[in-house]
Amino acid sequence: MFSEVIAAYNEAVFDTDRGRALQVVQDALAQGVAPEDVLFKVVAPALELMIQTVSGEAEFNLAQHFMASQIAAEVTEAMLSRMAAPPQAIGRVVIGTAPGDFHSLGKRIVVGCLKARMVDAIDLGLDVTAERFVDAAVERGAAVIGISSMMMHTATGPGGCLKVRQLLRERGLEDKIKVAVGGAPYRFDPELYHAVQADAWASDGVMAGRVIADLIKEA
């Protein structure tokens, strides 16, 4: 049964049809599927399936990633509110755009996907300084700092990821806090994350959800 629900949900998401996706969830609940199962056996596997398909023959576009993330976040919130004992978050990440970068979309997609993976994502907003990234990670007990950059100079600039790495090193935090990066420049140069001294990178927002969740599990 779950495979049918996942297929119907994914078909709606891939068609960027929010109404139909939410209806699939409503129908599943009406048929007696528990909110926990909607969350862990439909929404989360649907995101995984998207990643697996992206890695294979078919490819998905930005609109589909955006809708997948927004619907997943919306359904997650709704299901958590129905649970008597909502599950604990698996960990926490602070996320924002690099200094000088005002492009919010990628970050928004990642935050939605993280929510569906039960990761507590603290959104620091746009144009975030390295100091603020590190201070916020320490204050909020985050295991990962996520830095989004849409432009080459904001990805590689000395005040961005490179500075975050320097601060983590100076404060002896490198073992406790990992750094993940993403955005257009990284897609065009998959080795760029080494140059900016990040621990990991993701090619798109949906994949970023998995990469960050994996970093948290490793911490």
Place this chain on the structure above:
Amino acid sequence: MMTGMERLAAAANGEQADRIPVFCNLFDQGAKLLGMSTERYYSSGEFVAKAQLLLREQYGYDNLWSLFYVGREAELLGCRRIIFAADGPPNVGEMVIKKLEDIDKLQVPDDLAAHPAFREVARCLAILRDKAGGRYPICAYLTASMALPAILMGMEGWLRLLLLGPAEARDALLEKCSAFFRKELDAYRAAGADVIIYSNPFGSTDLVTMRLFRELSLPWMRKDLDGIDTAGLVYYCGSARFNQVIGQVIDQLGLSCFYLSPLDDVAEGKAAIAGRGLACGVINDIQLVGWSEARVEAEVERIIAAGKPGGKFLFGTLLMPCGIPERNIVAMLRAAYKFGSQP
């Protein structure tokens, strides 16, 4: 020695020139060349024109640019804050549309040419036309109606409105953006632009599904271009791929020049065009920051080998980040001239 315009005309007509045309897009490098901040550089059409002429002369490529920065279009529509960076392109610092009600207030200027934000662009174009008009194609960058809202309300806000509605607000905004595009096209052409880069990332299935491309992107592009002379218009989707839609664009929009994505397969793109237009093979210039000169040369050779057979081909760059070392700009252009030469 042929001029860039002669090379471009030859390529467009399927004739052989001394080499294929080479388009190199150097923007913020102009400020560095003139030894000034980007903010000062982009304050004057004279500075931009001077740097564009000097850069073209120094490197020998075939095009000239009148583009200041993409946010200039937002300024023409009311944006009052641009954020300048020392090492990269300027950014829109204030969204013109912050809430849906702002769409009603959005005003397309009656006389774009008289707008203060266009004055320096016109000045730049006048100088380029005076110094190099007819010899080197003068390029302008215009954003399609489907993509312009991203500059006015942010990509996130626009994608939300596009996908989730309300459709009335979406269409009202697109209507204004299309009207703006048509006025802008007239203004740029009147001021001397020869080649118009018609930029629409939403014309790519990397951004939207094929269904949305057919239901929204294509009809709004048709509206943008309805009744206008499409000569000199170049289909461009930013860095997004569009080989899959080339056939529809030719059939339904009548465009015949395609500035491919660095991620597009060049041979596949040419096959889709099937001799009905010009293809530009574009290098992934983000990687020019870190590549060796030998790697740069090999990549240029690969692109040109895929696109040159059969003619109607040019070589180009994307946005050329400031971090690209001088030696790699030289290596790329040297290789383009070498492998693009025609006996």
